[in-house]
Amino acid sequence: MKRTYLIHGRIVDGTGSPAIEDGMLVLEHIEEGYDKDFIYYCGTMDEELLKEAGENDNILDLKKEYTLLPGLFNVHSHLDLELPYPPLKIDFWGPAYRSLVAYRRAAEALNCGVTTIRNVGGADDFDLALKKAVSKNLLCAPNIIACGSILTAHGGHGYDTVGSIECTGKDEFMKETRKQLAKGVDMIKLCYTGGLAGAVESLEGKQITNEELAAVIETAHAAGKKVAAHLSSDQAIRESVELGLDSVEHAYHMTESTAKLMAEKGTYLIATLCVSNGVDYLQSLNCPIHQIEKSKEAGKTHMQSIQYAVQNNVKICCGTDLLPSDPIDGTNATVHEVELLTKAGLSPLQAIKAATFNSAELCGISHITGSLKKGLMGDFIAVEGRPDENIADLRNLKMVAKNCRLIWSDVPGQKVRRFSVLQPGYEMEGGVFKKW
Ligand SMILES: [Zn+2]
Structure with a gap:
């Protein structure tokens, strides 16, 4: 000893x-x-x-x-994210290379002080593999909370992303939720509304029926697991929270009465302010014009929505939707998000709590x-x-x-010295390695 x-x-x-x-x-x-x-x-x-x-x-x-x-948490990450998105589920990587890329990115995140990552959807269950390897001490990387594959409606948000699973009807949603649970995911992730990446879909309205969402929530909760949902519009957030959803992702547009409802129900909010405040970064990655325009559009109401959440004591966590270590505004995405949370009105102490204790509670690991x-x-x-x-x-x-x-x-x-999974000369040092 x-x-x-x-x-x-x-x-x-x-x-x-x-x-x-x-x-x-x-x-x-x-x-x-x-x-x-x-x-x-x-x-x-x-x-x-x-x-x-x-x-x-x-x-x-x-x-x-x-x-x-x-250590900081980043509870909205996709470690296999490719920007700009490859169209129509074209998989340039394949499962083995995807796992290696994800590990390298996890290692970068750890070097940036991120000791836990919740991966909210990816392909080939790389997050479950990474979690297993980390928990057995085969690899040095952040703790991983794995969500497996994203569930979405047929043609819904992310339907054309590698790894997402399309469902229609409550039986299909239930069946796919059970399949995710059987693989050992920590949480279920679904897309309930349109998002910034889709070219034609709207941020308003919803793509999944309440009956379908209720089926996912009931199935996951029966297994003791939480459900996180990509949510853009006020109406969709309100209805999901009323149905017992655990974690609202993004909330680009939310009214104060919905924020009050979230606080009352104890629903977690992962603001991902980076996304609507990182237009320059998205441009530098040559993201398509519709995505840039939608980020700008979401940005008009996003900050105000999160301010309502802050003013009404919603439990806020730290997630970026970008890679945790992505260089943005002179720092990494995770630290930038914590800074943006203070712009939304959290005190520095509360913003640190969002990125640590609150996020651990969301992940069910605050006792560890x-x-x-x-x-x-x-x-x-x-x-x-x-x-x-x-x-x-x-x-x-x-x-x-x-x-x-x-x-x-x-x-x-x-x-x-910084640990050595990174090739010397290619460490994350204000610039990310782009040749994935
Ligand atoms: Zn996301």
Whole structure:
């Protein structure tokens, strides 16, 4: 047994509690069982406890210059996303290459401080494979919450995306939900309305009947799993929330009364503000003009919708729809999203909570990770500065740890090189590797 003592650090524990100015985080490493490491202590500086430190233990003084916080979550990712979208389910990659690309992107996300990813739909069940490999410690990557394949209506949003499954009628939706559950998905993802990617579909109205959605929700809930839905319009959000949907994705257009209903029902909101605030980035990827125009159109009401959610205390989580590590506005998409949440009215402390504790709760893993407290698995980051006061300090990432193990660190006294799945010279350093 060995311990790491991170002393004199500022600590933001992710639950929304104010920062501890002179804090201490103690990690206990169980040599024979990598995934049994845990947080032994998290709280104010404890000199008595520090006296227990032995010769083999590791002590790092953060000199109150660094803030420790839980690793970030990105709960709306598609690690096999190809932009611009290949048309008509043309699969340029195939399952084996897709898995490798997804792993590389997951590794980049981890380097950016993202320690958990919820993959809300992809092809070939690569997310289930990745989750299995990570949970067996075969690979170093973020924790994965897998949704398997997206369910959509025939001709509905994403019908032409590789891996999506088209259904019509409550029996087909139920059958496909059961098939997803049998594969071991953590959550069901479906598309209920049109979106930004479709050339002809509208953001208004809906593509799935309430009877079909109710069948999916009943089937998933009976198995103890949540349902997340791509939702663009106010009417569709309201009806889905009334039917017991767990997580609303996007909410490009939502009224205040619907936001109030979400708060009342405890429905989670994943705003993906990056998408409607990243027009320049989409343009740089040569996305088709209709997608750019629709992003601009959605942008007109998106921020206001999320502001209603903030003002009415809806539980907000952090997701981007872009890759977690995509370079945008001088940082990565995940940090950019947290910053945008503060523009929607969350305080920096609340925005950090959205990207940590709330997201962990959504994923059903808040008893394991997503905050800093004794007994949790020890997924955390350190940034230089005070992100709970100035959210842009999240850009000053200096250390990433997962399962109490350092992934990399630039903190003086404990320098650890970024881990090496990435080809030297092709690391994520303000520019993403595009030749997938
Ligand atoms: Zn999405």
